[in-house]
Structures are given as structure tokens and as C-alpha cells.
Amino acid sequence: MTTLILYGSAILLLIISHIKDKGKTRQALKGAWKFLENMMPQFLGIILVVGLMLAVLKPEVISNIIGSKSGIFGVFVSAAVGSITLMPTFVAFQTADMLLKNGAGYAQVAALISTLTLVGLATFPLEAKYIGKRAAFYRNFIAFLFSFIVAFVVEKVMGIL
């Protein structure tokens, strides 16, 4: 669905752009190719690293470590796992659901989701290429700390309701 909308709107806008200005459209396409190609070398390596990591880390293993009684230690482990792992978002949500059903705690799963989506250790070198090492470091580090706040609040709210 998302794919259809994205490809559809890209093609539609390309046609409009082409009608308005052929030269500019060619330039835009050239740019698009460059953006994509610049990303490729790191991206291909990263997906292999992540594939290996996910093949070794099984959901049962993770949910054992981050059970609802695991407290701050469990939150920390979740945040660490979430930071090094990279997952497509919808897979992340399914995994989180599976973890909860296997006995993981809300705070721990919230920390996991938050770091999975916001912190990317695997993509750090790529990110540093674009916004610089220091900015990339601080963004990831602050997001990592922020995940503990998310974990805390989610735990409290899920506890009340």
C-alpha cells in the first residue's frame, strides 16, 4: 500500500515536472540516483550485519532477559539491544508484540521500540557522513537517554489503566 502510494506520487510528480521543464527533471533524476547510490555501499554492509545479529538473537532469548520483573537492568538491556539492532518498523512492532506475549515488561518493550526506531549504532557511520560525527553522536546518545523516560512513562500509564 505504502509502496503503491510512494511510487505513484513519485511518477505523477515526475510527469508534472517533465511537462514543466525537461532539463530540471533530468537534473532531479540525476540527483535522486546520486542520493541512492551514495547510500548503497554502507547500506548493503549494514543489512548483512543486522541479518547476522537477528539470526543469532532469538525472540525467546530476549524476552527471558527483559521480563516484567527485570526492572531497570532489563530496561537497560532492551535499550542496548534496540540501539545496536536495526529493524523495519513494522517488524519492530510485531516483535514487540511477541515479546510482550512472551512475558516481557511494558517498560522494557517501550525502551526497545524507542531505541530501535531512534538510535542506530549500525547506521552511525552513515549518519556521521551526513551531519558530522559529533552531531550524530549526540543525537543518538540523547535519544538513548530519552528512551528511559519513554520506558518510565509507558510503564506508569500502563500500570494505572
Added chain:
Amino acid sequence: MIKKIAKRYSFFIWMLIITLIITAFNREIGLKSFSIAGSSFKQMISVVPPVMVLLGLMDIWVPRETMMKYMGEDSGILGIAIAMLIGSLAAGPMYAAFPFTEVLLRKGVKFSNIIIFMGAWCVTKIPTFIFELTALGFQFTFTRLLVDLPGIIIMGYLVEWVVGEKELEDICLKAEKRANA
């Protein structure tokens, strides 16, 4: 030519060799790694190319002045709102947001807005909202969003502040250079 490509892709080639060696020793883990990597690749192909085309079009058609006016130094709340909106509408994994930062930097967008954009791209994505709702439920999803929304704004300003003006100029220069390379 081949040497140049091999050097650019050396990280990938090494990872490929390592994974192949692991496969030789442990077939199960090796093959699973490849299948997970394969599905990541499929996911990339299904969203990233059109997103890059849209970025290419934005780069060419939206003038720097416009971007500066709406998302630049003095853009205030409007700039934050637009950064969040583009980030939330986008689909695709985090790394697909990186080329956007290059274009935004070149167009004179305020750095905190760029970080906010990246944050929104990661946590308030509309396309994956339904997934989260069905997988984790209403309570979990909304609590997370309510914490994340102010969180990514604060993060944007915090990162801008710790990085400092001098380094920001440097980052912009580099983005400019990469575009001309």
C-alpha cells in the same frame, strides 16, 4: 574502475565473506542471516527509490529562499511543525532520512529543525501508525506518541546547542561540497 568500486564497497564485500564463512560452519544461522538481509533489501526497494526521486524533485524545484523562510533560523514554531510534518509523512527506514539532511542543510534549514525532522521520521511515522496500533494497542501507542512528540523537539534544540555554531558551519560546508562532487 573495478578497483574503485571494490574499494567503495569493501565493507559490504567483507561482510559478505564473513557471512559466507559463518554459513560454512553453521548453515542455519548463515542462511537465516541471508534471508533477513534479503528481506531488508526488499523493504528498501519497496520504499526508498521513490522517496529519493521525491527528494531529487524537492531539491530542484523548491528554492533555497523558500526553505529558509519556512524552516530557517527565524522560522519558529512553523519551522518545527513543517519539519515534523515532512518527517511523519515519510516512509522508509532511518537511513533513508540521511540524504534529506544533506538537501535541508544546503537549503539553509535550521539545524534543530533537521534533527526534529529526523526524530519525526523515526517515531511519528504515519504509514506505520496502523501497524503499531494493531500490534501494541491504543494505550501503548498514544502514551508513546505523547512522550515522543515533545521529546523530539527538545532533542532537536539540545543537539543543536551541544554541537555549537562553529561545527554547524562546518557541517553545512561539507554538505555543499558533497553536492558539487
